[in-house]
Amino acid sequence: MSRVFVASLTLSHFRSHRRARLALDGRPVALFGPNGAGKTNLMEAVSLLSPGRGLRRAASDEIIRRPQAIGWKVSAEVEGPGIGHEITLTAEPSTARATQIDGKTAPQVALAKILRIVWLVPAQDRLWMEGADGRRRFLDRITLSFLPDHAEAVLTYEKAMRERNRLLKDDVRDPAWYRALEAQMAGAATRIVAGREEALRRIAAAQVGAATAFPAADLSIEVEVPCTTEDDFLTAFADSRPRDIAAGRTLIGPHRADMAAIYRDKGVAAKQCSTGEQKALLISLILANARALKAETGAAPLVLLDEVAAHLDAGRRAALFDEICALEAQAWMTGTGPELFAELGERAQHFEVTEVGGESQLA
Numbered sequence: 279m280s281r282v283f284v285a286s287l288t289l290s291h292f293r294s295h296r297r298a299r300l301a302l303d304g305r306p307v308a309l310f311g312p313n314g315a316g317k318t319n320l321m322e323a324v325s326l327l328s329p330g331r332g333l334r335r336a337a338s339d340e341i342i343r344r345p346q347a348i349g350w351k352v353s354a355e356v357e358g359p360g361i362g363h364e365i366t367l368t369a370e371p372s373t374a375r376a377t378q379i380d381g382k383t384a385p386q387v388a389l390a391k392i393l394r395i396v397w398l399v400p401a402q403d404r405l406w407m408e409g410a411d412g413r414r415r416f417l418d419r420i421t422l423s424f425l426p427d428h429a430e431a432v433l434t435y436e437k438a439m440r441e442r443n444r445l446l447k448d449d450v451r452d453p454a455w456y457r458a459l460e461a462q463m464a465g466a467a468t469r470i471v472a473g474r475e476e477a478l479r480r481i482a483a484a485q486v487g488a489a490t491a492f493p494a495a496d497l498s499i500e501v502e503v504p505c506t507t508e509d510d511f512l513t514a515f516a517d518s519r520p521r522d523i524a525a526g527r528t529l530i531g532p533h534r535a536d537m538a539a540i541y542r543d544k545g546v547a548a549k550q551c552s553t554g555e556q557k558a559l560l561i562s563l564i565l566a567n568a569r570a571l572k573a574e575t576g577a578a579p580l581v582l583l584d585e586v587a588a589h590l591d592a593g594r595r596a597a598l599f600d601e602i603c604a605l606e607a608q609a610w611m612t613g614t615g616p617e618l619f620a621e622l623g624e625r626a627q628h629f630e631v632t633e634v635g636g637e638s639q640l641a
Contacts, residue, residue: 282358282393282577283608284324290351291343293319294638302627304357306602306609308619311631316638317612318399320631321582323352324610326375327365328395329386329422329429333582338369347371356392358577363392390426394575396567397582398560403589406548406556410536417499417537420567421477423579428473435466439528446519447526456519463531464511470532471506474499481563484570491597492562493555494542503530539563557589561598568605578607587611587618596621 283304289295294316300307309317318334322341325332334340342350349370356363366378377384379392396419405412421428442459450456478497485494503518505511511531518530539548539559548559564581572578581602587595599622602609613619619628630641 280359280577281606281608282356282361282580284327284354284393284580285357286353286355287320287323288351288353289320289323291346291348292323292350292352293341293343294633294636295319296343296346296637298638298640300629300640302608304608306599306607306611306622306626308616308622308626308628309610309612309631310614310616310619310628312614312633315631315633317631318584319638321397321584321610321612324354324580325395325397325582326352326367327354327356327393327580328389329426330419333397333399333584338375339372341369342371361392365389365392387426387429390422390429394423394571394579395582396420396423396564396571396579397584398564398586399582399584402560403553403557405560406539406551410534413537414533414535417474417477420481420563421473423567423571424477424480424574425473428470431466431469431473435463435470435532438462438466439531439533443527446522446528449523451519451523453516453519456515460512460515461508463515464508467505467511467532468508471499474532474535480570480574481566484566484573485562488566488569490562490565490601491594492558492565493544495548495559495563496540496542497563498538498540500536500538501530501532502534554589558594561586565601565605568607572605572607578605581605581607581609583609583611585612587613592621599625 281304283302285302287300289298309320311317322332322334349368352367354365356365364380367375369375377386377389379388402416405416418428418432438459442456445455481497503514505514514530522529541548541551541555541559548556568578568581590598603625616628619626632639632641
């Protein structure tokens with residue numbers, strides 16, 4: 279078995295779970311039970327084993343189980359070819375999340391060297407219809423899965439941009455105040471743009487010749503002012519200062535980019551497709567992301583699919599399960615009933631999640 283997987287997951291005072299423990303063997307994981315039972319909470323805990331704020335983008339205090347509010351803990355054992363690690367995440371009230379790997383304090387970015395995780399959640403179903411912010415986050419998440427240093431570039435850019443925005447709001451016009459900040463932004467922006475383009479290239483390559491029941495998508499990045507080098511960005515930021523001062527914020531740069539998708543076989547923009555087609559395109563991109571990561575690292579990433587089975591007919595659902603198993607991915611999937619995962623049979627581990635007296639229970 280070439281897969282890297284979560285071999286055990288233990289939660290303490292994590293949202294609806296006072297305590298929960300799962301022992302796992304690398305097969306896909308099917309979590310079923312009524313809405314509100316705590317299935318997505320388990321999946322969210324898994325998503326926190328990668329850098330970032332997880333699939334709900336929640337702050338640490340939002341995760342604490344109420345009314346106790348004594349802090350939460352997630353522990354996981356990760357296994358794979360030649361590796362074995364124990365990851366522990368903790369957060370006390372009003373404190374940031376702390377990460378330990380094999381008993382030693384570590385930065386969040388170190389998690390990307392152990393686990394790659396991709397996900398699709400119901401909140402993304404309107405990705406193609408709503409604002410560009412969500413599409414940028416989706417693109418940056420894909421990019422981060424390939425290039426863990428992408429997160430550092432984004433943070434550096436955003437920090438410098440916040441400082442620049444303060445100057446803009448204060449109507450500062452002396453160029454000397456802007457040059458150092460814009461140099462930081464230009465360096466980080468160049469890395470961000472290069473990383474995003476590389477991610478799209480890998481996604482495109484992973485879709486070529488893939489045996490899949492899901493439609494291919496042609497992705498592109500749309501920007502107001504095309505820039506690829508640091509000098510390009512430095513010039514663009516300087517030229518944009520008068521307009522930015524009037525607006526009180528930075529109006530050009532990678533934080534304003536958008537991602538467009540075309541349903542390849544139909545030549546139709548994703549935003550013009552039916553709801554079902556839009557969902558199929560999203561699933562296609564997540565699977566392409568997983569295939570590309572496996573081609574690069576030799577092991578598929580964890581794939582988190584929240585409530586995905588309910589939106590597919592029986593044929594597409596079976597095709598999805600077949601692709602996941604062919605990838606040898608430990609996919610975590612949620613649904614309201616066991617019948618949604620019947621096609622998986624013994625190829626997956628099945629767990630029922632219920633709610634008793636305000637507390638989630640596993641069976």
